[in-house]
Amino acid sequence: MCKEIYTDIEAHKTAYLVRLKRLLTQPSISSQGVGLGETADLLTGMLRSLGFKVEQVPIDGPPVIVAQMEGKRPERLLFYNHYDVQPVDPLEEWTTPPFEPTVREGKLYARGAADNKGAIAARLGAIESYLRVHGSLPVGLTWIIEGEEEIGSPHLHQFVESQRELLEGAIGCVWEAGGKNARDRYEIALGCKGMLYLELRVKGAARDLHSAMAATVVNPAWRLLWALNSIKGPDGAIRIPGFYDDVRPPTDAQRQALAEWEYPEEEVRALLGIDAFLDGLTGMALKERLIFAPTCNIDGFHAGYAGPGSKTVLPARAYAKVDFRLVPDQRPERVVEQLREHLDRAGFDDVEIVWWNGEAPAAGDPDHPFVKVAVRTAEVVYGHRPTVLPMMAGTGPVHLLCGQFGVPIVTAGIGYADSRGHAPNENIRLEDFYEGVRYIATLLAYLDRSDPERL
Amino acid sequence: MCKEIYTDIEAHKTAYLVRLKRLLTQPSISSQGVGLGETADLLTGMLRSLGFKVEQVPIDGPPVIVAQMEGKRPERLLFYNHYDVQPVDPLEEWTTPPFEPTVREGKLYARGAADNKGAIAARLGAIESYLRVHGSLPVGLTWIIEGEEEIGSPHLHQFVESQRELLEGAIGCVWEAGGKNARDRYEIALGCKGMLYLELRVKGAARDLHSAMAATVVNPAWRLLWALNSIKGPDGAIRIPGFYDDVRPPTDAQRQALAEWEYPEEEVRALLGIDAFLDGLTGMALKERLIFAPTCNIDGFHAGYAGPGSKTVLPARAYAKVDFRLVPDQRPERVVEQLREHLDRAGFDDVEIVWWNGEAPAAGDPDHPFVKVAVRTAEVVYGHRPTVLPMMAGTGPVHLLCGQFGVPIVTAGIGYADSRGHAPNENIRLEDFYEGVRYIATLLAYLDRSDPERL
Incomplete structure (x- = not known):
């Protein structure tokens, strides 16, 4: 035609x-x-x-x-x-x-x-x-x-x-x-999935200290690490109360499309240089995780000494950049509220949240x-x-x-x-x-x- | 004379x-x-x-x-x-x-x-x-x-x-x-306290990836964070099995000296720019922690993007430098063995240990x-x-x-x-x-x- x-x-x-x-x-x-x-x-x-x-x-x-x-x-x-x-x-x-x-x-x-x-x-x-x-x-x-x-x-x-x-x-x-x-x-x-991109910051002493002081002075890297662990543990589940409440399951048509969607696992693994996907996922479970599961990813974590060899230092500051990928009907502004409440309740009110950007799914x-x-x-x-x-x-x-x-x-x-x-x-x-x-x-x-x- | x-x-x-x-x-x-x-x-x-x-x-x-x-x-x-x-x-x-x-x-x-x-x-x-x-x-x-x-x-x-x-x-x-x-x-x-200085390393994909892949590809920053959390949790106790076994309590004379040892808390707090010591410690408890408690400190933690603003990246590598300060009769070579065993048992055999140096207390x-x-x-x-x-x-x-x-x-x-x-x-x-x-x-x-x- x-x-x-x-x-x-x-x-x-x-x-x-x-x-x-x-x-x-x-x-x-x-x-x-x-x-x-x-x-x-x-x-x-x-x-x-x-x-x-x-x-x-x-x-x-x-x-x-x-x-x-x-x-x-x-x-x-x-x-x-x-x-x-x-x-x-x-x-x-x-x-x-x-x-x-x-x-x-x-x-x-x-x-x-x-x-x-x-x-x-x-x-x-x-x-x-x-x-x-x-x-x-x-x-x-x-x-x-x-x-x-x-x-x-x-x-x-x-x-x-x-x-x-x-x-x-x-x-x-x-x-x-x-x-x-x-x-x-x-x-x-x-x-598209939505996104919430945040920076989490923790302050310790006025400046980097000799690490002998770690016995009695707070280490912001540990604090930030524990705060992040409270957000997501080794099982991969996001622990922020209410985080999954707004997740709407895919429709039958969406699930059907996903089943028919061609995802070339072997080619992708070779391209990424990995032996296996997370949790050994494959097939429909892999596709569902990739497309319909919200995520919490550490984009960057930085504290203390990064040079060669050893330097015994108690860092004064720790920073992490974190992105959440969101699925319908999650909203970035709601998630950041839930995160703040969670951190406060979990004893991490010393963790500052800086919002970089957010987009709805x-x-x-x-x-x-x-x-x-x-x-x-x-x-x-x-x-x-x-x-x-x-x-x-x-x-x-x-x-x-x-x-x-x-x-x-x-x-x-x-x-x-x-x-x-x-x-x-x-x-x-x-x-x-x-x-x-x-x-x-x-x-x-x-x-x-x-x-x-x-x- | x-x-x-x-x-x-x-x-x-x-x-x-x-x-x-x-x-x-x-x-x-x-x-x-x-x-x-x-x-x-x-x-x-x-x-x-x-x-x-x-x-x-x-x-x-x-x-x-x-x-x-x-x-x-x-x-x-x-x-x-x-x-x-x-x-x-x-x-x-x-x-x-x-x-x-x-x-x-x-x-x-x-x-x-x-x-x-x-x-x-x-x-x-x-x-x-x-x-x-x-x-x-x-x-x-x-x-x-x-x-x-x-x-x-x-x-x-x-x-x-x-x-x-x-x-x-x-x-x-x-x-x-x-x-x-x-x-x-x-x-x-x-x-002097002894020391064990290590670097912990985790590898993920062959290179940094778009963070959308975080749903299905391992993030070495999370792995390293969870491994460290398994070593020391928010209560500050070191969770490596056997870590405290070799700790010899101070003698009466050492404890007496510690009691008489002058530690100018207020001046130290001012110098460090902190409101309080860890866990609100003060007096003899503070001195005991500082002098007779072994520690595990994060000297550095680095993974992914550290620049301004947001970059959505799934890091390919994560590194942490960690020092343990040891007390009699702990030995650095024994602690590194215990740590390796602990990490393997806790499911973190993907965490590589690089030994930088060690000194006995x-x-x-x-x-x-x-x-x-x-x-x-x-x-x-x-x-x-x-x-x-x-x-x-x-x-x-x-x-x-x-x-x-x-x-x-x-x-x-x-x-x-x-x-x-x-x-x-x-x-x-x-x-x-x-x-x-x-x-x-x-x-x-x-x-x-x-x-x-x-x-």
Whole structure:
């Protein structure tokens, strides 16, 4: 049904790749404040040249780009992407410079190629070809591209507060992220775990002391260690009273999707360099833990002497960074309250809590009509039935932008198992990029059906 | 009885201070391998010029200096000191450079002034004046000066193995360290706690991972934390089976000395910047914990991200440095065995133990005749009864050099409460230095009595 569009895409392959390379040449590192305004302007120009009405909505971080275009029908679709990328270090491990996009053996290497400028460029190409063939989009499109995703979208709530009407009532959102799994099977995710990221701090004496004083002076490293042990013990269960109260079990449809979701255990173990998963998990139990279990992870623990050999010191300070991944219907603000109450009751009122960020979880419904369209589209374009993940183990602002408004999401990424997002030599396969262009164009075509009830 | 000697000391004050300054001008940082050979040679020259027979005994670290001189009587006394000092950082906190000894307001500032080149120079001065007045020493003297005390004397056992006859049968040892307490009362210590210094290491995946993987991949920081919690819980008791089995309760004389030992709680709390001691300890209970209780201290705990803000990472490695301070009759090699057994039994065979160093404990007998002579001498020289500590909370090679041969020790330092050993602006009061010269000379004179049975 999309023959004409595919022909147009084929004819413009080079132009679409050139546009992607232009995007990749522009650094945009949110954690370091590098090139964000320039990237927002570059994208704004590209979107306008396709006919979008574009606005840069100011927030306390880099602006949120909102591009809008009317469609033939009144329904409105959302696209979500981010224009920021991760830092490039360690730079010495890159074969070619991270902001000089380079093609080698059918792969395009550059920071952001997979996460997620490749997906942005694929969408731009799909829309350009679609408009050239059909003259207008099937439904209205609101494309939101933020610049702080890689640092946890700390100011995106400001955008949502002032622009709720852009989000409410959309038929669905084509989210960023993802692609093909370690067996090259296309994967669609429908949501994200939430997160609470905290720092715990304990103070001892005014300065580091000779460790002979440990007999009679408090050691903040021990205090912090015991506090963390009171939060999670060796059995892995989180001991904060009430923590699991808000956990909603997955629906039958979600569980069914999880059972069908392909998780290549052997390939993942090899990639991570581990002999076995935690607690010897495998099969459905492994998938359930990964996708539907909340976690409490130590991201960092630092106290005292870290140099070579021995130094006998009683540290004056101890710090831990801790993240909780949350599942529906847990809320970060509720968990931090429960944690404070727990620590106080357990005798750890000397443990200070610093809140770094929090995002609510959002799981998707595999039976939602919008999801079914995305799955059917993938089957046509990729030539196999995609594997569907009701919720990712990772976190993104899905609840903030879509979940809280009842808008379903489907990821549409162009990465593959060896894309090395966030790592040196990030790359995509060019064929995946062009397939991604066709996927978005085909999805638009499917939405051009006469029966709006379907969505 | 020492009038002639005191007059001689008074006449040579400047010369003794000049010699001390020369020692302090020579850096000798064992942990950084700076200036150790030069310092050994400098001291060898000084000792020879007083008439000592001096040898530099080679070990796998800087040489041990052994200086010997015959006495009028066949009995033999030991002196113990070390010629190495602590590193000087943070350099910017020094008012004058650490190796440019400077007198300000009656105080001499330099690295090593208190710990312990000042004590070495005081002993040199005392011997010089004693010999000038009396022609020979009352008893034979073997002076051992090592160059690795500040890094835990890791090779001193090699010296002991080859030179046991230097140590066996001595009537006593004048140890390094110490001086006056926070109320300017002279203090004599008779031993040291032992130590076991370990590093515990846990490995996880091949590299740091996205923290979403924490649901299904082991976190070495949690493993290490739980392992440490299994070693010591919030009540402070050490949970390693058998750990307390070898603890010998203090004798009545040691307990009596401890009761009389002056510990200026208020001044110490102010100095450390703490409101209260551990568990609200005070009085005799505080002193018993500090001096007679073994400890397990976290010197350092490091895993994962330590930078600003949040980074969601599942660390690949976790490290902790831990020291145990041991009391008679605990032994470091026994404790490390017990720890390995405990960790294996508790399910932590993934925790690797790296042994950095170990020293056995040694407590002294306050009723020993040699101790009584040192106390009586101090009473005469300092004009008040000294406070006596059966064992220090810190560690030194007392057991290795003296304890195992039944040789009693007494410390004879020239520091005071604000001497800042190991810290910037280390200093001594000049008057304490000259008092220290008189103390050693007087002690030699007391040993010149006719009744060898007394010792």
